[in-house]
Amino acid sequence: MTGNVWVVLPFACLTGGAFVVYLVARLSAPHPQVERNSLLAAVTALVFAVALGTWTVLCAITAEAWALQETLPQLPAWGYVRAGGAFLRSDPGATVMIGAALGLGMTVAVYSGRYVALDRRYETYYPLLLLLVAGLTGMVLASDLFNLYMYCELMGVTAYALVAFRRRTDTAVEAGFKYLIISSVGTVIILMGISFIYRATGKLAFLPTLNAPAVTVPHPIGREEAGLWTRAGLAFLLVGFAVKSAIVPLHTWLPDAHGRAPSSVSAMLSGVVVQSAFYVLLKVSLGLGLGTQGLGMLLIFLSLLNMTLGNGLALVQTNTKRLLAYSTIAQMGYVMLGVGIGLYYSFPAAIQAGFFLLLAHAAMKGLAFLCKGVCHFYSGATTIAQLRGTARQLPLVAAAFTVALGGLAGIPPLAGFAGRWFVLSRALSSTMTLGRRTEPVYVGLVFLLLNSLLSLGYYLPLIGTLFAPSLSPCKEEGKRGQVRVSLWMAVPLVLLGGVVLSIGFYPGPWLDWTADVGAYLLALGR
Amino acid sequence: MNADVVWLMIILGGPLAAAVLLLLARDLGARVASWIAGLGAALSLIGTFALLPALQRGNDPAGGLSWMPAAGIQLRLRLDWLAFPFLVTVTSVTLLAVIYAWGYHHPDRRTPYFYALLMLFGAGMIGTVLADGMFLFYVFWELMLIASATLIAVWGDGARREYVALKYFILTHVGSLMVLVGLILLYVGADSDGLSALRQGASIEPGLVMASIALFIIGFCVKMAVFPLHLWLPDAHTVAPMSVTIMLAAAMLSMGTYGILRLPFSVFSEAQVAPFATPMMVAGIISGLYGALMALAERDVKRIVAYSSVSQMGYILFGLGTMTHDGMAGATLHVIFHAIVKALLFMCTGLVIRGTGRRSIAELGGLGSKMPLVAVCTGIGALALAGTPPLCIFGSEWMIFAGGFRSGQLGLTILMLFGSLLTVAYALLFVGRIFFGHPSELCSQEPAASRLPRAMVAPTVLLAVLALIAGLFPAPAFEWVSQGMTLILGGAW
Numbered sequence A: 001m002t003g004n005v006w007v008v009l010p011f012a013c014l015t016g017g018a019f020v021v022y023l024v025a026r027l028s029a030p031h032p033q034v035e036r037n038s039l040l041a042a043v044t045a046l047v048f049a050v051a052l053g054t055w056t057v058l059c060a061i062t063a064e065a066w067a068l069q070e071t072l073p074q075l076p077a078w079g080y081v082r083a084g085g086a087f088l089r090s091d092p093g094a095t096v097m098i099g100a101a102l103g104l105g106m107t108v109a110v111y112s113g114r115y116v117a118l119d120r121r122y123e124t125y126y127p128l129l130l131l132l133v134a135g136l137t138g139m140v141l142a143s144d145l146f147n148l149y150m151y152c153e154l155m156g157v158t159a160y161a162l163v164a165f166r167r168r169t170d171t172a173v174e175a176g177f178k179y180l181i182i183s184s185v186g187t188v189i190i191l192m193g194i195s196f197i198y199r200a201t202g203k204l205a206f207l208p209t210l211n212a213p214a215v216t217v218p219h220p221i222g223r224e225e226a227g228l229w230t231r232a233g234l235a236f237l238l239v240g241f242a243v244k245s246a247i248v249p250l251h252t253w254l255p256d257a258h259g260r261a262p263s264s265v266s267a268m269l270s271g272v273v274v275q276s277a278f279y280v281l282l283k284v285s286l287g288l289g290l291g292t293q294g295l296g297m298l299l300i301f302l303s304l305l306n307m308t309l310g311n312g313l314a315l316v317q318t319n320t321k322r323l324l325a326y327s328t329i330a331q332m333g334y335v336m337l338g339v340g341i342g343l344y345y346s347f348p349a350a351i352q353a354g355f356f357l358l359l360a361h362a363a364m365k366g367l368a369f370l371c372k373g374v375c376h377f378y379s380g381a382t383t384i385a386q387l388r389g390t391a392r393q394l395p396l397v398a399a400a401f402t403v404a405l406g407g408l409a410g411i412p413p414l415a416g417f418a419g420r421w422f423v424l425s426r427a428l429s430s431t432m433t434l435g436r437r438t439e440p441v442y443v444g445l446v447f448l449l450l451n452s453l454l455s456l457g458y459y460l461p462l463i464g465t466l467f468a469p470s471l472s473p474c475k476e477e478g479k480r481g482q483v484r485v486s487l488w489m490a491v492p493l494v495l496l497g498g499v500v501l502s503i504g505f506y507p508g509p510w511l512d513w514t515a516d517v518g519a520y521l522l523a524l525g526r
Numbered sequence B: 001m002n003a004d005v006v007w008l009m010i011i012l013g014g015p016l017a018a019a020v021l022l023l024l025a026r027d028l029g030a031r032v033a034s035w036i037a038g039l040g041a042a043l044s045l046i047g048t049f050a051l052l053p054a055l056q057r058g059n060d061p062a063g064g065l066s067w068m069p070a071a072g073i074q075l076r077l078r079l080d081w082l083a084f085p086f087l088v089t090v091t092s093v094t095l096l097a098v099i100y101a102w103g104y105h106h107p108d109r110r111t112p113y114f115y116a117l118l119m120l121f122g123a124g125m126i127g128t129v130l131a132d133g134m135f136l137f138y139v140f141w142e143l144m145l146i147a148s149a150t151l152i153a154v155w156g157d158g159a160r161r162e163y164v165a166l167k168y169f170i171l172t173h174v175g176s177l178m179v180l181v182g183l184i185l186l187y188v189g190a191d192s193d194g195l196s197a198l199r200q201g202a203s204i205e206p207g208l209v210m211a212s213i214a215l216f217i218i219g220f221c222v223k224m225a226v227f228p229l230h231l232w233l234p235d236a237h238t239v240a241p242m243s244v245t246i247m248l249a250a251a252m253l254s255m256g257t258y259g260i261l262r263l264p265f266s267v268f269s270e271a272q273v274a275p276f277a278t279p280m281m282v283a284g285i286i287s288g289l290y291g292a293l294m295a296l297a298e299r300d301v302k303r304i305v306a307y308s309s310v311s312q313m314g315y316i317l318f319g320l321g322t323m324t325h326d327g328m329a330g331a332t333l334h335v336i337f338h339a340i341v342k343a344l345l346f347m348c349t350g351l352v353i354r355g356t357g358r359r360s361i362a363e364l365g366g367l368g369s370k371m372p373l374v375a376v377c378t379g380i381g382a383l384a385l386a387g388t389p390p391l392c393i394f395g396s397e398w399m400i401f402a403g404g405f406r407s408g409q410l411g412l413t414i415l416m417l418f419g420s421l422l423t424v425a426y427a428l429l430f431v432g433r434i435f436f437g438h439p440s441e442l443c444s445q446e447p448a449a450s451r452l453p454r455a456m457v458a459p460t461v462l463l464a465v466l467a468l469i470a471g472l473f474p475a476p477a478f479e480w481v482s483q484g485m486t487l488i489l490g491g492a493w
Helices: A009-027 A033-068 A092-115 A122-141 A145-163 A170-201 A228-244 A253-260 A263-287 A292-314 A320-344 A348-379 A395-409 A415-430 A439-467 A487-505 A508-513 A515-525 B003-024 B030-050 B052-057 B084-104 B111-130 B134-155 B161-190 B196-200 B206-224 B233-239 B242-262 B270-297 B301-321 B325-356 B372-385 B392-406 B410-435 B454-472 B475-485
Strands: A077-079 B062-068 B073-078
Touching: A009 A033, A009 A122, A033 A092, A033 A122, A033 A515, A092 A122, A092 A263, A092 A348, A092 A487, A092 A515, A122 A145, A122 A263, A145 A170, A145 A253, A145 A263, A170 A228, A170 A253, A228 A263, A253 A263, A253 A320, A263 A292, A263 A320, A263 A348, A263 A515, A292 A320, A292 A439, A292 A515, A320 A348, A320 A415, A320 A439, A320 A515, A348 A395, A348 A415, A348 A487, A348 A508, A348 A515, A395 A415, A395 A439, A395 A487, A415 A439, A415 A487, A415 B134, A415 B161, A439 B161, A508 A515, A508 B062, B003 B030, B003 B062, B003 B073, B003 B084, B003 B111, B030 B052, B030 B084, B030 B111, B073 B134, B084 B111, B084 B242, B084 B325, B084 B454, B084 B475, B111 B134, B111 B242, B134 B161, B134 B233, B134 B242, B161 B196, B161 B206, B161 B233, B206 B242, B206 B270, B206 B301, B233 B242, B233 B301, B242 B301, B242 B325, B270 B301, B270 B410, B301 B325, B301 B392, B301 B410, B325 B372, B325 B392, B325 B454, B325 B475, B372 B392, B372 B410, B372 B454, B392 B410, B392 B454
Parallel strands: none
Antiparallel strands: B062 B073
């Protein structure tokens, strides 16, 4: 196995770290519960930090390799490079997703230092968290369908287990089981798609030819030779990954799974897992020969469904985490609209705006779930009405939650508004590039604006509830009723809040980070 | 960095810094908080007049830095003649509202947050007027809305305040979204973010020009509370605390006027905007008549004055729609003078409510002997509203009607003239029912003028005097406004 070792290092750090954390957990079993949890959280966060360090190098190498040539250059890869294939190949979009996952994972690990202190079985929680991100990393880096399937399954299985982590409660087990069943249906469909494609072409690699002097990999699925089995395989893969990305109407598992998992797990699931599955959907379908126009139009159409259904159903929720889960569906709709318009009009800036919004959403949704977790931890709040009095009891949490919700609602100058501005402006710019029909853009924009308005109907009352006086008098006891939030949970909140504010006030660096994704995806689709 | 840019930063930064200080510092106490807020507002008013010499010399103060180079978005502030009347209005109304709040607002533990939000509201309006970029314009536009909605939701009167705040937010946000789409259309067409650069023209597809002008005008009309987009106004103005109502009615409504002047009128040519002239005039007439009729029908004194705002904004829209120099200059002048009179009337209403504890006009009466000073001030305000010379509004209404006649729409202008009879009616009835006639049997309290806080009475008297002076010596204001007229619709007057 040869190639650029930096490609595999983040994954290796995370998997190795998972074993290390498991060992530490078993060895520290006799220690008191809370200290043990803190130790494991610290070690996990350290593993994430090391992985982040290796990721920065990978990011730099990838950006440099991409900048060298206009067309698809030789991106760093690792695996059986000499034999004509590779296990893992880095690309600009993958580095964005991995960076977001590692950052959010590190924040969640620190947060869990107090959040899961009252649970047990840490030796399963922390390694699973690390393996979840490891699977995600492998999945977005995979360059052939077998590895893709393997890492997708790794990510999925760890996700099922984490959702059902608090297994003493029946709701968690039911949610985990439902997630398992529906997601497994998706996995089986993916597997069938892979088998159809293997039957038709005898190959599993889905990334096209690279201009490499030593190695040439023929394009696995050329449009000329696409037969019935290939098309069927592509369709099955699309549907399977659509299940994983919670695209309407295959989204039914998400509200339950994200709504009943521990808040730290929900933050990861809503923040990066669903989004990585969406990225892989793009990569696989474009790499296998689905044209950018076709995929773009499909995404625009599906985004309308996502937005409307997500916002509409969120309006009627009473459980806070379920509301946030439906909001994820709606926000993914906005992202899909941006990406779809960029693909349809071959306008990379619009795709870049979509991924910028995706990053912003990861930060905002992660922050929202973590804040909700703190409220649940200190006052047992689950429904929206139980959140009353948060501003008095937990002022920092109320402030952070307001920043997150305001950002999701698109209120300037927070992150969500910058994302929406860029998506809107670049979508309109894209109509001026090619002489294609402009109706999809206008329809999509009208839907986007109306849905933004609709979403105010549940974000604003939620913010208002945070600041409303509490109904139960016993909450007002104590010195001003304020509860001191543990530093393990406060620091991640402040950190993520700072990220949301910085994306909103100074989006330049974040925009630059997602700059190459659009060009890469369009080059893939050619 | 010359002195002008420093003053620009002080004008916007004063209220912002005061807001941050009030939000973050603990245990400030109500009195210190009120002084800090007053200082912030005073700084911006001083800065506004400090920049007047620079404007008269011909250098528009401007300054800024590049915010997002990748997207061409800049953080620039600029003061030109078009913005100057609005800036004067906004800064003076903010200062007077803060001084009024010293007397009206009951101090408690949350008072620093109240003043902080007032400062943010003021900063939002100042930033909207000074912003020289579309992104920055929208950011401050929304800041106005967020700050005022929060003020209504937390410090409003009555149990319905959260509902009213939500309704206000969502209905106004519809207009804001339309403005956002218009802004993005301009941004995409001009490929840059600067507002002043737009005067060289933006290359927008001809098909989209009508759409963007329509979006701008309708979006800004929501903010101006033109019928039928006014639904948020009566409740919001009635439920809000009095200082917020003063700022809403006197300053924020005119932000819609500023928006119409700055965005569609400065960017597009007269020929492109001409199709919208008559609809604007018609909408103005309908709004004027509707507001006046509702003001006649209402019982709550605050609601009467609120509907009068709808009516007066109709006059302004009518003036803008005439597309003549006199009409539009008159409309802008009306912004300033209406701000004086409306703030005066709301302050008097607050004094009456504070003095008697009553809000319904049926329960008030014969207060003239008990509150003579307030009666005089309200009388001046009502006469001014009715357009009586030599008070200020007479001048601006004259110009609006002159513009109407010059535009050739004789029928519409005559309709508007007759509509102003209704204004006279509700204005005089307002004064008459509260201060003259037999005292109501329910009115058993003896309100003494000495019981009314000086902080509430002083701005009222000041505004009454100002209404008279502005009516007798309208030349300075008129000069500011006509300088601004050269900047719109190609400036060929």
